[in-house]
Amino acid sequence: MLQNSHLVLCVDDELVGLKVRKILLERAGYQVLTAIDGASGLSLFEAEPIEAVVLDYSMPGMHGGEVASRMRGIKPNVPILLLSAYIGLPIEVTSLVDLYMTKGEGAPVLLQKLESLLQQPVTAPQPIR
Amino acid sequence: MNLTQFNRILRQVFLLPIIALLITAWALYLQVRGANETVRQIQEADATIAQVAQVAKLIIDQESGLRGYEATGDDRFLTDYRQAEGSIQSEFNNLALMVQFDDTQRHNIEDLSNGYQNWHDAFALPIIATVRAGGKANDVTLNLYGKTLMDQVRQDLAAITHHTEARRSDRIQQWHRQVRNMVEALIAIALGMGVLIGLFTRSRLNAVSSAYRVSLEVLGRRAEEIFQSEQRLRTTLASIGDGVITCAADGRIEMMNPVASDLTGWPQAEAVNRPLDEIFRIVNEKTGEPVDTPVAKVKRLRSVVGVAHDTSLIRKDGTRILIADSGAPIPDQTGEIAGIVLVFRDITLERRTQDTLLANEKLAVAGRLAATIAHEIHNPLDAVSNLLYLMRTGVSEEESKQFIDMAESELARVTQISRAMLGLYRESRAPVPVDLKGILEDILLLMEHRFLELQVTVQTDLPSPVLVDAFPAELRQVFTNLIANAAEAAAPGGKISVGTSALAATPKMSSGAVVVIADNGPGIPEEVRSQLFQPFFTTKGERGTGLGLWVSRGIISKHGGSIEITSNTDHLTHGTTVAVFLTEKPTIAAGHSQRAH
Numbered sequence: 001m002l003q004n005s006h007l008v009l010c011v012d013d014e015l016v017g018l019k020v021r022k023i024l025l026e027r028a029g030y031q032v033l034t035a036i037d038g039a040s041g042l043s044l045f046e047a048e049p050i051e052a053v054v055l056d057y058s059m060p061g062m063h064g065g066e067v068a069s070r071m072r073g074i075k076p077n078v079p080i081l082l083l084s085a086y087i088g089l090p091i092e093v094t095s096l097v098d099l100y101m102t103k104g105e106g107a108p109v110l111l112q113k114l115e116s117l118l119q120q121p122v123t124a125p126q127p128i129r
Numbered sequence: 130m131n132l133t134q135f136n137r138i139l140r141q142v143f144l145l146p147i148i149a150l151l152i153t154a155w156a157l158y159l160q161v162r163g164a165n166e167t168v169r170q171i172q173e174a175d176a177t178i179a180q181v182a183q184v185a186k187l188i189i190d191q192e193s194g195l196r197g198y199e200a201t202g203d204d205r206f207l208t209d210y211r212q213a214e215g216s217i218q219s220e221f222n223n224l225a226l227m228v229q230f231d232d233t234q235r236h237n238i239e240d241l242s243n244g245y246q247n248w249h250d251a252f253a254l255p256i257i258a259t260v261r262a263g264g265k266a267n268d269v270t271l272n273l274y275g276k277t278l279m280d281q282v283r284q285d286l287a288a289i290t291h292h293t294e295a296r297r298s299d300r301i302q303q304w305h306r307q308v309r310n311m312v313e314a315l316i317a318i319a320l321g322m323g324v325l326i327g328l329f330t331r332s333r334l335n336a337v338s339s340a341y342r343v344s345l346e347v348l349g350r351r352a353e354e355i356f357q358s359e360q361r362l363r364t365t366l367a368s369i370g371d372g373v374i375t376c377a378a379d380g381r382i383e384m385m386n387p388v389a390s391d392l393t394g395w396p397q398a399e400a401v402n403r404p405l406d407e408i409f410r411i412v413n414e415k416t417g418e419p420v421d422t423p424v425a426k427v428k429r430l431r432s433v434v435g436v437a438h439d440t441s442l443i444r445k446d447g448t449r450i451l452i453a454d455s456g457a458p459i460p461d462q463t464g465e466i467a468g469i470v471l472v473f474r475d476i477t478l479e480r481r482t483q484d485t486l487l488a489n490e491k492l493a494v495a496g497r498l499a500a501t502i503a504h505e506i507h508n509p510l511d512a513v514s515n516l517l518y519l520m521r522t523g524v525s526e527e528e529s530k531q532f533i534d535m536a537e538s539e540l541a542r543v544t545q546i547s548r549a550m551l552g553l554y555r556e557s558r559a560p561v562p563v564d565l566k567g568i569l570e571d572i573l574l575l576m577e578h579r580f581l582e583l584q585v586t587v588q589t590d591l592p593s594p595v596l597v598d599a600f601p602a603e604l605r606q607v608f609t610n611l612i613a614n615a616a617e618a619a620a621p622g623g624k625i626s627v628g629t630s631a632l633a634a635t636p637k638m639s640s641g642a643v644v645v646i647a648d649n650g651p652g653i654p655e656e657v658r659s660q661l662f663q664p665f666f667t668t669k670g671e672r673g674t675g676l677g678l679w680v681s682r683g684i685i686s687k688h689g690g691s692i693e694i695t696s697n698t699d700h701l702t703h704g705t706t707v708a709v710f711l712t713e714k715p716t717i718a719a720g721h722s723q724r725a726h
Contacts, residue, residue: 013581016535017512024515027522058504060581085507086500103511107518
């Protein structure tokens with residue numbers, strides 16, 4: 001369980017979905033911070049030692065693509081998993097993030113993808129400073 | 130040459146011979162008068178000769194009487210002598226009067242008169258006196274003297290006669306000469322006049338003939354021009370892609386071009402001179418009822434007329450084609466209707482294309498909504514599937530109850546959205562009572578997330594159900610379109626309002642309803658406003674099909690309603706308001722797809 005206690009930031013405007021996702025990830029051993037829009041997500045991302053981001057795409061004000069691009073500007077090496085209810089997001093959005101998946105693919109897929117993202121930095125050629 | 134000039138020439142040609150004949154007659158008159166004078170002079174000479182003869186007779190009578198008396202002494206022989214003596218002086222006077230203008234004759238007559246007087250006084254009187262006295266008068270000398278005197282008288286008489294005869298023959302010659310001259314003059318005048326009249330008439334007729342030739346040339350040129358102009362028009366007509374029929378004012382066909390011939394199925398030669406109604410039979414596409422021909426309509430309205438939509442032309446073989454047409458009057462110089470020209474084209478293909486476009490637009494609207502719907506469904510599904518996963522991996526009873534509640538509420542959301550979506554695409558065959566409030570609420574629900582995305586706040590004014598008869602799916606399409614337009618115009622951070630209310634019947638309109646959709650976007654510039662309802666006009670670039678408003682207006686027109694757009698680009702009060710008016714009980718032909726007009 002210890003190796004799983006990464007700090008994950010979840011951003012989504014769907015309150016029920018966000019709440020369920022937080023419970024799911026906490027059960028899987030992650031520490032979870034939540035934000036209901038892009039702006040508050042970004043301030044948490046900047047302030048906290050976030051290790052991974054689970055980001056919704058379609059949100060009022062600032063969509064996921066824009067949030068991801070700003071996060072890259074702040075901490076380029078934090079992995080971002082983009083969740084979307086839409087199928088077929090524009091390439092300029094998907095190229096910004098490490099992984100993206102469609103909502104509804106199921107919890108195991110989400111957990112597995114998140115885990116794989118968090119393992120990457122260990123094997124990455126450039127170590128985290 | 131104009132008519133006045135021509136008339137002048139006619140007058141000249143008529144008057145000239147008359148003038149020539151008058152001149153000729155005058156010349157003849159002068160000649161005849163001269164000849165008459167000569168004849169009178171001849172007669173005068175004859176009278177003079179006769180008078181001389183009379184005088185001579187009297188003198189001879191006296192001489193004979195005297196000689197008888199001289200021989201016998203009987204007084205009875207002197208009767209003639211004395212008679213002649215009584216009248217001879219007056220006869221001398223007469224003779225003198227006749228020749229008073231001729232000096233020679235006057236002189237001769239004086240001589241005669243003197244000679245006679247000598248004979249009378251110197252011979253006759255003494256002889257008579259001697260005989261009366263009883264003496265003898267047979268003295269030779271005396272008698273010779275008397276003879277000499279009488280010879281002198283005879284000589285004078287002969288001279289007078291001779292002179293007069295000479296004059297008479299002169300006069301006769303003169304008369305002959307005059308007659309000859311007259312004939313010659315007559316011939317000369319006739320010739321001259323003939324030539325003159327001939328030349329003059331010829332020159333005048335030449336003028337007329339050249340004018341006639343010019344007229345002929347002009348006419349020829351006109352005819353050629355008219356022919357060319359007609360040819361040009363004919364070719365133009367033949368090359369036009371639309372059917373064209375021209376009719377006389379009584380509705381008989383005068384001409385039709387090949388396209389018209391193709392469309393009606395009537396060969397040109399057969400159609401000409403037949404009444405238009407026979408060749409151009411049009412009916413309402415939907416009801417099959419005959420439609421007023423444009424001829425009747427043009428005659429009634431005296432202006433260009435279009436024909437109602439959904440007009441079918443029945444061809445000669447009975448098949449039908451959809452046409453669009455118009456008629457226009459051909460005015461004559463006084464402005465009366467001289468004929469009617471009819472232009473029409475086959476719009477069957479166009480109509481099919483239009484229908485396809487409408488279907489495409491419907492699909493495009495559906496496609497745009499599909500993305501929204503996917504989002505609306507995937508979110509609850511994601512939550513539910515995560516909840517199920519949690520429950521399977523072991524939960525407390527309290528947690529389980531909480532999770533089930535959450536899953537149920539999320540599923541309820543899915544159901545609601547799927548219901549709204551179903552309503553949007555359910556086609557009905559006939560108009561049904563539709564609650565505008567319900568429709569608008571469904572649409573707003575489906576678009577809720579889109580509004581969030583666009584950061585648009587929606588204000589609703591839907592106090593109570595408003596019922597109209599309509600095709601619900603079509604109205605949903607219209608309102609979805611209009612609301613999406615408003616939201617996109619207002620974004621980001623803008624405000625839209627959606628409201629509906631019933632409208633009571635007015636003298637002008639039956640009872641109905643109005644749906645008002647307003648935004649506080651930048652407004653629509655004036656130059657764009659007039660094009661809003663045209664197909665393929667879009668301000669959204671790649672994102673718009675340019676068909677939305679065009680289709681919407683078609684649908685609303687079909688429902689007997691109208692769409693009014695008011696817009697304001699003022700920087701303080703900018704915004705756009707779209708009002709859709711619908712009647713409560715419209716007459717809509719059932720079973721036909723909607724059609725833009």
